[in-house]
Amino acid sequence: MTPAAAAALPGAPFVHWRDGRLWLEDICLQTLVEQHGTPLFVYSQAAILSALAAYQRGLAGRDALICYALKANSSLAILKLLAQAGCGFDIVSAGELERALAAGADPARIVFSGVGKTPAEMRRALQAGIGCFNVESEAELETLNAVALAQGDGAPAPVSLRVNPNVDAQTHPYIATGLRDNKFGIAHDNTLAAYLRAAALPGLRVLGIDCHIGSQITSEAPYLQAMDRVLDLLAAIEARGIALAHIDFGGGLGIDYHGEAPPAADALWHKLLARLDARGYGSRKILIEPGRSLVGNAGLCLTQTLYLKPGAHKNFCVVDAAMNDLPRPALYQSHHQIVPLSAPAPQTPARVYDVVGPVCESGDWLGKDRLLAVRAGDMLAVLSTGAYCMSMSSNYNSRPRAAEILVSGASSRLIRQREPVHDLWRLENP
Numbered sequence: 001m002t003p004a005a006a007a008a009l010p011g012a013p014f015v016h017w018r019d020g021r022l023w024l025e026d027i028c029l030q031t032l033v034e035q036h037g038t039p040l041f042v043y044s045q046a047a048i049l050s051a052l053a054a055y056q057r058g059l060a061g062r063d064a065l066i067c068y069a070l071k072a073n074s075s076l077a078i079l080k081l082l083a084q085a086g087c088g089f090d091i092v093s094a095g096e097l098e099r100a101l102a103a104g105a106d107p108a109r110i111v112f113s114g115v116g117k118t119p120a121e122m123r124r125a126l127q128a129g130i131g132c133f134n135v136e137s138e139a140e141l142e143t144l145n146a147v148a149l150a151q152g153d154g155a156p157a158p159v160s161l162r163v164n165p166n167v168d169a170q171t172h173p174y175i176a177t178g179l180r181d182n183k184f185g186i187a188h189d190n191t192l193a194a195y196l197r198a199a200a201l202p203g204l205r206v207l208g209i210d211c212h213i214g215s216q217i218t219s220e221a222p223y224l225q226a227m228d229r230v231l232d233l234l235a236a237i238e239a240r241g242i243a244l245a246h247i248d249f250g251g252g253l254g255i256d257y258h259g260e261a262p263p264a265a266d267a268l269w270h271k272l273l274a275r276l277d278a279r280g281y282g283s284r285k286i287l288i289e290p291g292r293s294l295v296g297n298a299g300l301c302l303t304q305t306l307y308l309k310p311g312a313h314k315n316f317c318v319v320d321a322a323m324n325d326l327p328r329p330a331l332y333q334s335h336h337q338i339v340p341l342s343a344p345a346p347q348t349p350a351r352v353y354d355v356v357g358p359v360c361e362s363g364d365w366l367g368k369d370r371l372l373a374v375r376a377g378d379m380l381a382v383l384s385t386g387a388y389c390m391s392m393s394s395n396y397n398s399r400p401r402a403a404e405i406l407v408s409g410a411s412s413r414l415i416r417q418r419e420p421v422h423d424l425w426r427l428e429n430p
């Protein structure tokens with residue numbers, strides 16, 4: 001896509017062309033590159049808050065709590081922004097718990113998911129006073145019970161059991177989590193027995209039920225199916241005298257990377273609430289755990305073209321961001337749009353390139369077969385990289401992690417410094 005093609009970019013709200021340059025909100029991205037270098041992640045505060053507002057509209061008037069799944073992007077400034085906007089958090093490790101607390105989260109608004117919580121993590125979460133443990137196995141129930149009973153105050157641990165509803169989320173197999181063959185949750189058929197056991201354990205206080213069927217879900221059908229399966233169970237559990245104060249429907253809503261058209265969060269929740277109402281559970285407390293859909297389209301990664309390698313069979317455009325910064329293409333063959341930061345210089349030929357990073361692996365590519373009019377030195381933006389990019393980045397090839405900027409209107413703020421190279425071996429003992 002060239003600057004002439006469109007003033008606004010699909011799947012990249014608050015990104016637009018102005019005078020032949022790419023802007024995010026009221027900031028010219030070229031100026032950020034000049035100040036901070038590349039690779040550089042840049043996020044739009046307005047895009048994050050408007051994604052959140054869609055959920056808030058969809059759930060307006062309900063007893064609902066949006067628990068941002070911070071694995072999507074756990075940078076403190078983003079957590080703080082979302083906490084201040086009223087979010088709770090869905091965590092999956094003690095590290096995420098400490099991050100959420102460091103960002104000012106209210107522990108009572110934190111739910112703790114994950115198949116492998118350690119006793120030490122359980123103790124810390126109990127001590128912090130988190131809102132709920134989303135328990136994923138019968139064995140975990142027993143461990144959590146023992147940990148809670150051994151705590152000084154003897155207060156029972158608040159629990160919800162994560163059901164695996166065996167629903168196909170129609171997404172990449174690595175990020176489908178609600179199928180029978182996935183490691184997540186308690187099998188639908190075993191859930192009632194697990195609730196009876198949980199209710200009998202003195203160290204536990206049964207609070208709710210939850211599910212999460214996958215990520216990058218682009219239609220409403222799997223949600224409706226999962227909701228029906230969870231409500232069937234809820235009825236059976238309550239018929240046995242166990243009251244469930246809340247239902248947590250997980251996260252998973254997809255975003256537009258490359259022409260996908262997932263339902264808007266408010267439209268999705270309009271439909272889901274209609275089903276909930278029809279089944280008589282409309283006044284139940286609702287929790288949700290969105291990650292990607294709050295931050296994914298709000299971020300981009302700026303990178304500089306280092307070399308062009310035209311070839312007989314392939315042309316390569318080698319850039320300074322790599323799979324350590326942007327692991328999603330290598331892991332899931334995911335598509336991220338790649339656009340120049342400026343209109344091409346006159347007479348720059350447009351060619352089809354594989355856009356690749358400097359890391360020594362053939363899997364280190366950011367985009368395949370992209371038509372680009374670029375020269376060495378030109379800047380590019382990799383779009384829709386606000387979720388599962390920085391949070392999954394690594395130091396492979398001893399590459400320091402990128403810097404991050406949060407943009408709001410005409411102001412921008414460095415929210416994470418570029419990692420100094422000597423920090424890479426700070427904890428080592430040669």
Ligand code: LLP
Nearest residue numbers: 069113212215216251252289290291292388
């Ligand atoms: N709740 C639970 C229990 C989860 O496991 C997840 C994501 C979420 C909520 C948030 O899901 P979201 O709304 O972000 O789809 N790295 C992969 C995605 C992994 C998702 C894992 N679980 C990717 O880059 O596509």
